Amino acid sequence: MFDALAERIQSTLEKFGRKGRIDKETLEKGLREIKLALLEADVNYKVVSNFISDIREKALGAEVVKGVNPAQQLVKIVHDELVEALGGEEAKLNLKNKPAVILLIGLQGSGKTTTAAKLANFLKKQGKKVLLTSADVYRPAAMLQLKKLGEKIGVPVFLEENEKDAVKISKDALKKTRDENYDVLIIDTAGRLHIDEELLEEARRIREETNPDEVLFVIDAMTGQEAVNIAKAFNDAVGMTGIILTKMDSDSRGGVALSVKGVTGKPIKFAGTGEKIEDFEQFYPDRVASRILGMGDVVSLVEKAQQVIDEREALSMQEKLLSGEFTLEDFRQQLRMIQKLGPIQQIIRMIPGLGSQKVLKQVQQAIDDKKLKRIEAIINSMTPEERRNHAIINASRKRRIAKGSGTSVKEVDALIKQFVQMKMAMKQMRKMQKKMAKRGRKFPFPFF
Incomplete structure (x- = not known):
């Protein structure tokens, strides 16, 4: 972005x-x-x-x-x-009350419904009992979309599909939240293609009747400066406590993120970083600033790794790497771990020293998500025996592997050569580790 x-x-x-x-x-x-x-x-x-x-x-x-x-x-x-x-300090959600009510507002097309599900999934992972509801009585597919997303993440969705009063739906959902002891209610409201008084009045009435702890304006990063003006209009008419920025993975210019706090006085609390439900994170101004200046963001990278990678699996992989027992099968598993972290470009930006634009372009030329997939395709085309013992892969086997993976013999050769070099480097690292252990010092192995 x-x-x-x-x-x-x-x-x-x-x-x-x-x-x-x-x-x-x-x-x-x-x-x-x-x-x-x-x-x-x-x-x-x-x-x-x-x-x-x-x-x-x-x-x-x-x-x-x-x-x-x-x-x-x-x-x-x-x-x-x-x-x-970008907002100064990290702005956390206010979830002190039980149940806490979160009202999502914004224009149509900003990604409110998907964001509602992403936020519900985020809070569910924190151990919160969450209920979703749709107060969009104008867009027929809105309720169905939220229902499907709720099923996907395992979060219940309260719907009154034949009800045409958005305020009544919100009040009924709040009653259910209280009756069934939910921790959080997330209300997805209707949007329009532009600001109109009817939209603002409905949002005001829902706010008055549900008394939400958070009113979050969902803003599309690709909308540009106009989105900031819209956010200000909503804040002036309805009032809000924070902002959720969507499509932060887009190639938009970034003006929204840098402008919205200064114009509205409200902080960005969350950011959508991709299309998947999991592509949603808290917004940390200091970390984003570091990325802009090419300083990396190790904290976010570690947090992401802890969420998607099993610690025991990672430690087992580390031991195999250092012991020299690492096979192409293990290498494939390592690639899959890396891919769980997200697009390789996002990962590179978080690594100190690689975040600068010059280095970033060089690294991207050397490796990208397509190349990782081609490497995995090559390994997938090998037999289990070949994956466990690369030494048996002769010329005829290489031709078969290349044909099966849709690659060239040259690419198969390059992968095996890189794998052998990596194993040799790991052996050297193991020797260094043993030397340092004799001196009573711990060798820091940087693996996830």
């Missing part, structure tokens, strides 16, 4: 890194480039002006820290200002 913006800002900051000191003239040139980058990313003009003004003030007034060059200080200032523009 922030690729173009990240590339411009990183390129500008790299120029400062080549200078021993930063004078006022140099700073102003850099700030002009950052300002243009933000405006081209469709960030609100007022937000941009405040952002640049704050950087200028802090950069010119910053005391020189011993051991830290001026360019590093500037990166720190830009990072802090990005965090502030």
Whole structure:
């Protein structure tokens, strides 16, 4: 989502890194480039002006820290200002009351219904007993869509399909929530293709009758600056406590994320990062700022790994790697673990040192999701015996494997060569581990 913006800002900051000191003239040139980058990313003009003004003030007034060059200080200032523009501290859901009521509002097409299911799934994983309901009485498929999504994630959905009063549906759902001791009720409301008074009035009435703990505006990141104006209109008319940003995995310019807090005063609480139900996460301004500046995001990567990868399986794989018993069968399992984390580009962005746009492009040229799938196809075309003992794979076997996987003999050769090199590297790592163990030191093996 922030690729173009990240590339411009990183390129500008790299120029400062080549200078021993930063004078006022140099700073102003850099700030002009950052300002243009933000405006081209469709960030609100007022937000941009405040952002640049704050950087200028802090950069010119910053005391020189011993051991830290001026360019590093500037990166720190830009990072802090990005965090502030994105909302400052992490904004958590208010779930103190039981039952807690969460009202989702927004325009049609923003992804409210899917987001309702994603949020329900997120809360269910936290041990919450969740009930979903649809108060969209205008779009015939809305209730059916929510029902199917609820079945998919194992969360009950309260529906009154013949009822035409959205407020009554919401009140009845709240009664069921209380009667059956649910922890959270999520209400999916109707949207329109544009703002109208009828839509706003209905949302206001539902809010008055259900007294929600959270009113979350669902906003499509691809809508651009207009989405921020819509969010402000909803906030002024209905009131909201936070924002959920959808389609953060898109190639949109990122202006919504950087503008919405400054314009509405409300924080982004969650972000949809893909089409799958699991592609939904809490929004951490500091982590997103680090990604924009190419600093990576190890914390999010570790959290994601803990959610989708079995710890015992990972430790078993680590032991096999270090012991030299690692086979192509194990390698295939490792690839599947990596794919569970999401698109390889997202993973790379979270690794410190690989998050910069220059390195990112180089890594993407060397490896992507399609290449991972081709590697898995090659291994799948091998017999169990070949996967367990790659040494028996001769020329005729390679031709058969290539034909079966829709690849070339050259690709099969390359995979086996890389696998052998990896095994040799693991043996060296094992020796190093033993040496350090003799000295009473633990060798940190970076595996998930």
